Every structure is written in structure tokens, then in C-alpha cells.
Amino acid sequence: MLALSFVTGTEPGKWFERFRERTTHGELLATGSDDPLTELLDARATLTLLRLPEARLTDELRRDLHVVTLYSETPGIALPKDSELTLLDRLTPADIDGEIIxxxxxxxxxxxxxLPVVAANVGVVIAPRPLLKVLSRKQIEHREYDSPDHRPTEIALVWRRADDSEAIQDFVGIAKGRTVNSSRQAAPKRSAREKALAKQARRGDAPPKRAGRGGGRRRR
Incomplete structure (x- = not known):
């Protein structure tokens, strides 16, 4: 069984469906978590979907882990629904000067x-926009936040090197966009004769007969 813990703000449901449809590795136990790294370190999860940077993910710890980055998240800002700032599609630090963060x-x-304080029409919260999208309430809206001090966060699959398995590699491949017809290994090169036979098989032709060593005897 593959146990996966995914960080709040990610929506990996489509990967779960493809893993179950395309593989025969058995049950996939997937749970959302605000702190999937702890679940990995406690061995409650064999594979985690983390948000980076993660201060606890030191160079020393990384030596025992595989870390595969999948995609980036845009910085965002949560605002009260009635705020005039919601008229903007993208905010900068100058736009929120004087706001309580x-x-x-x-x-x-x-x-x-x-976020409940923001919902009460007081102040703002700055965080990865996908995280704000998942957690925001009805009285909250979120916008892109463009600031030189806020770099995009990254979502990565992380697992212990000691736990590496075919099931994990297949899930990683699906998350990275591998299709049902693709393979982790390059297809072996075929000889010219093998290519010709394959082409004939696709057309439904019979394979060519090989002449005998001495040839046939002519009839007079």
C-alpha cells in the first residue's frame, strides 16, 4: 500500500485516479495535511506532497530523501470581500501600505x-495563492501579490530513499505528466529486419519466406 500525505492547498485528486486506473500496486491511501513533512518523518506516510521552501528540510536531511519539484505557486493576498483593493487584479506592497498584515x-x-480576522473586514493575509484559494471563506477574496520580497513557492514530491519503490516511481511519473503509453525506460533499438516485420504485421502481410540454402530444382 502506498500512503501519501499532501499539503493543504494542493488538489492532486486527478493523479490518484490515474494511479488507480493505470497501475496494479494495490491500495493508495491519500490524506490532506497542514504538515505532511512530520508525517513522512514519523513514517506515517511513504510519499508526501510538500510546499517549498521548508526550513526543516536541511541539507543533512535531504541526503536521505528524494525531492522532485513539480510546479510553482504564485504569491497571493487575501482581502475582505468589501475592500476597495478587490478592484485590482494584482496588488503590490504600495497598494497595502497601512493595512494590518x-x-x-x-x-x-x-x-x-x-483568515477569520480578514473575513471580519480587518487586514490582509499574504500566502501562496493556491493555499488562499482553498482556505478562503465567503467573506474573503484573494488576488495575486507582486512583491520583490515574495518569490513563488514550489510543490514537490518527497520520499525517503530507503522507501523507493516501483509504486512510488509510477506515481511520480503520473504527477510529472507521463501518459498511459509512455515508459520510464527508453524503447530498445530494433534492427532493419525487425522494423520490416513490424510494418508487415501492421498491414496484415505474411512475413517473407527465406529461400533454401541450395535453391529449388527447376522443372523441365
């Missing part, structure tokens, strides 16, 4: 705790 970071639990 209740939280600025990537911790899902902290974002979850700060």
Missing part, C-alpha cells in the same frame, strides 16, 4: 487561523 508566510495552520 495578520500573517505573511506559507504555514497552512497559521493561514487558517488568520
Amino acid at each position: 495578520h500573517y505573511d508566510g506559507t504555514d497552512a495552520t497559521a493561514v487558517r487561523d488568520a
